[in-house]
Structures are given as C-alpha cells and as structure tokens.
Amino acid sequence: MKRIGLYIHIPFCLQKCAYCDFYSIPGRDEALQKRYINALTLHMKTLSTTMEDRVFDTVYIGGGTPGLLTAEMLTTLINGINDNFKLTEDAEITLETNPAVADEAKFRVMRSLGINRLSMGMQSSEESVLRTLGRLHTFDQFAETFREARRAGFENLSADVMYALPGQTVDGLLETIRSLIALSPEHISMYGLKVEENTPFGRLGGKLSLPDEDIQCEMYERACDLLETEGYHRYEISNFVKDGYESRHNLRYWQREEYLGLGPAAHSFVDGVRYSYPRDIMAYITALEQGSLTATDSLIRITPAEAEAEKIMLGLRLAEGIIATAELLKKCENYLRYGFMKRKGERIAFTTKGFLVSNTILAELLDD
Ligand code: SF4
Known part of the structure; x- marks a missing residue:
C-alpha cells in the first residue's frame, strides 16, 4: 500500500x-x-x-x-x-x-x-x-x-x-x-x-x-x-x-513524497500532480456544504524534467544532500572547489557557507 x-x-x-x-x-x-x-x-x-x-x-x-x-x-x-x-x-x-x-x-x-x-x-x-x-x-x-x-x-x-x-x-x-x-x-x-x-x-x-x-x-x-x-x-x-x-x-x-493537503491555502502532491485550494475559507466551506469542491488555485502535472529540477532544489535543502549525476557534478565543480558544497561518495551537499547563498546557487544550477 x-x-x-x-x-x-x-x-x-x-x-x-x-x-x-x-x-x-x-x-x-x-x-x-x-x-x-x-x-x-x-x-x-x-x-x-x-x-x-x-x-x-x-x-x-x-x-x-x-x-x-x-x-x-x-x-x-x-x-x-x-x-x-x-x-x-x-x-x-x-x-x-x-x-x-x-x-x-x-x-x-x-x-x-x-x-x-x-x-x-x-x-x-x-x-x-x-x-x-x-x-x-x-x-x-x-x-x-x-x-x-x-x-x-x-x-x-x-x-x-x-x-x-x-x-x-x-x-x-x-x-x-x-x-x-x-x-x-x-x-x-x-x-x-x-x-x-x-x-x-x-x-x-x-x-x-x-x-x-x-x-x-x-x-x-x-x-x-x-x-x-x-x-x-x-x-x-x-x-x-x-x-x-x-x-x-x-x-x-x-524528499518529494506524496502528501494530501486539506483546507484553504493547503497544497497537495498526489499521483505526480501538485495542486492547492484558494486562500478563501468561506469559498472552501460553502463548496463543501454544497457538495461541489473542485476549485483549485493551481493544478500542475509535473513533467520528468520538472521532477529532476525539484529533486535538486528540494534535496539540496537537506544536510545529506543528493546523489549527483555526472552532469550535475560538473556544474558544481566550482562550488565544491570553493567550499560552498561538499562531496561524500556519490552525494553532494551544501556546507554552511553554501546554505547562506543556496538560493543563488540553485538558480544558477537550474538555469537551463
Ligand atoms: S499570524 Fe498566526 S500563523 Fe502567522 S506567525 Fe503569527 S501565530 Fe503563526
């Protein structure tokens, strides 16, 4: 199950x-x-x-x-x-x-x-x-x-x-x-x-x-x-x-595992789809009372390329980091050399110095 x-x-x-x-x-x-x-x-x-x-x-x-x-x-x-x-x-x-x-x-x-x-x-x-x-x-x-x-x-x-x-x-x-x-x-x-x-x-x-x-x-x-x-x-x-x-x-x-979110502003990730409900409690309550809750703010089926980008973006928030492909390792060469990232076996992760500028580094890594 x-x-x-x-x-x-x-x-x-x-x-x-x-x-x-x-x-x-x-x-x-x-x-x-x-x-x-x-x-x-x-x-x-x-x-x-x-x-x-x-x-x-x-x-x-x-x-x-x-x-x-x-x-x-x-x-x-x-x-x-x-x-x-x-x-x-x-x-x-x-x-x-x-x-x-x-x-x-x-x-x-x-x-x-x-x-x-x-x-x-x-x-x-x-x-x-x-x-x-x-x-x-x-x-x-x-x-x-x-x-x-x-x-x-x-x-x-x-x-x-x-x-x-x-x-x-x-x-x-x-x-x-x-x-x-x-x-x-x-x-x-x-x-x-x-x-x-x-x-x-x-x-x-x-x-x-x-x-x-x-x-x-x-x-x-x-x-x-x-x-x-x-x-x-x-x-x-x-x-x-x-x-x-x-x-x-x-x-x-x-770790990109599934979750079901209930309530206004709650987000879900189920069967490869991300969606959320609008930030409006009365709309949420009324729709449920009338048996018609379908409205979502967003409904996005994640493509394989987006899934790969998410793995990098979310996984690198973790101290244990992620398993890096050869292509990603190549992109991270300078960050590894200058101490923004560290490598342990197949995994790469941010150092404290790297976490401080992680948004900028991630934007560069995911640029293409
Ligand atoms: S407004 Fe409410 S949810 Fe926001 S930080 Fe304060 S207590 Fe928490």
Whole structure:
C-alpha cells in the first residue's frame, strides 16, 4: 500500500503577527471554527474512497494556530481523520500551537487523541523583539506552555525561533537559543525573517531596520555552531534535531513524497500532480456544504524534467544532500572547489557557507 502524509490547514490565529504571510484569520470566532471543522470532515469523507489504496504515516495539523481549537473541535477533527483514512500504528501526528492558547488540560486531550508531536512558536526570548513581531506572549509564557506540554506526556516537542529580526543582535539570538536549549526540545527550527509584501513589515518597506547581510550571515553561522555543540544536528537548512527526532512529515516535502493537503491555502502532491485550494475559507466551506469542491488555485502535472529540477532544489535543502549525476557534478565543480558544497561518495551537499547563498546557487544550477 502506498504511503502518504496528510496536511490539514487551520486558518485561525488570535492576532496576525507583523511578519506573517500564512493564510489565517485573526480573532476567536468559535462558530466559524466549528463550521470549518465540519467542512474538513466532509472533505475527508469525499476523499476516503480515492485514498483507499493509501496509508497515512504522517499527519500535520498546521496553520494558523490549531492549538486554539477547543478540545471538542480537536476531537471531531481527529475522529474525522480516523474514520476516513487509514493511519499506520506509528503515525507521526503533529499539531502546531502557540503559548497561552492551550493549557495542560488541553494538551492531555491532544495526547489522548493520538497527537504525539507539538510544534510551538517561540521566535525569541527577548521581550522587545517579541513585541516588535506582534507576538502575544512573553518568553516566560512560552516556557510555561512548553513545560505543560511535557507534563501532559509529550515526548517530541519542537520550537521555532527566528533570526535576522528588527532590533535583534547576534548575542540576542544566541541567548534565545540558549534559553530554548535549557528547555530541552527534541527539534528546533530556525528561520530567517523574509519580509513579505502583504504584511505590516512589508508595508514599512525601507523603514524597517534589519541587521545587515554580514550580521545575518554571522547569526546563521554562530547559531548553527551553538546548536551543533549542544547536540542538535542540522538535517535541513533551517532544522536541527536531537538524534532520531527529524520531522518525518517535513522530510516528505523535501524528499518529494506524496502528501494530501486539506483546507484553504493547503497544497497537495498526489499521483505526480501538485495542486492547492484558494486562500478563501468561506469559498472552501460553502463548496463543501454544497457538495461541489473542485476549485483549485493551481493544478500542475509535473513533467520528468520538472521532477529532476525539484529533486535538486528540494534535496539540496537537506544536510545529506543528493546523489549527483555526472552532469550535475560538473556544474558544481566550482562550488565544491570553493567550499560552498561538499562531496561524500556519490552525494553532494551544501556546507554552511553554501546554505547562506543556496538560493543563488540553485538558480544558477537550474538555469537551463
Ligand atoms: S501565530 Fe503563526 S500563523 Fe498566526 S499570524 Fe503569527 S506567525 Fe502567522
């Protein structure tokens, strides 16, 4: 039976963060949330026959802030998954949450439903930076939420931190990472800020005071060194783990394995086709309630040439890199010679220096 992952998008947040371009609606509209969960259940029902020949070994409930959902809504959602799809015994089931939207009691419900991994937004331990980002929590609240999740029985916890932020220094970032490591998460994601146009940060344009490029590079390099020293190895450009705790769901994106995405803005890759649903929750709900969900933003059948390009683009995000053809090796000669890439047997991979300019290198490699 074919293996596949399931992504479910929960497009609700208490408030939009100043940098965030993900599709989510701010506020606490429980009636809308409930209606949305019912629509998702309907969607799963319509897909259950198509997915009969597949078994799901990862589930990722992302957003948005899925931790906002009530225990009752989470129960309906997980029951919907179990009623309509086959899951492996050891399926990795991740849920994203933020500090102060879930407490120990809700975490216990999540564990009892089979959710076995949490990914939490921390972003920084510096209160001034958190305020600039528009985050609704302090570092102490993050730490308390993290401990509550542990007490509820979660043995696989991940946290996100960010670098290249307005007002952040190299020392501030390293202090953030040390504070996080003190809590002993199994997995750490570290993302550089990308200023997206349609966000409050994007609208500030040149008025946003960011660390310059050299400082941003120093931040990434020194944070990677610190994480490695503390036993977190980098397995992907932005992701670090204690041995054995790689995110199995995220690995499938980089290894081009299949995933089914449900919800507005969710992407799927099934049977060699990539498609997504529009960023419009009401259109999604209404279509499902009327039994006519067909609209997609994009529907692309990947050609063999595109598949090869994807293998390079996605595979080189991984620290283990990819098996290189003779042609690719030839193209990478200079990157290998000047230390942007390294070679181990048949595999090539970026070095830290290479990861810092990986977008430029990939654009050159995939130019023709
Ligand atoms: S909580 Fe997460 S998804 Fe919601 S606005 Fe902030 S960064 Fe975006």
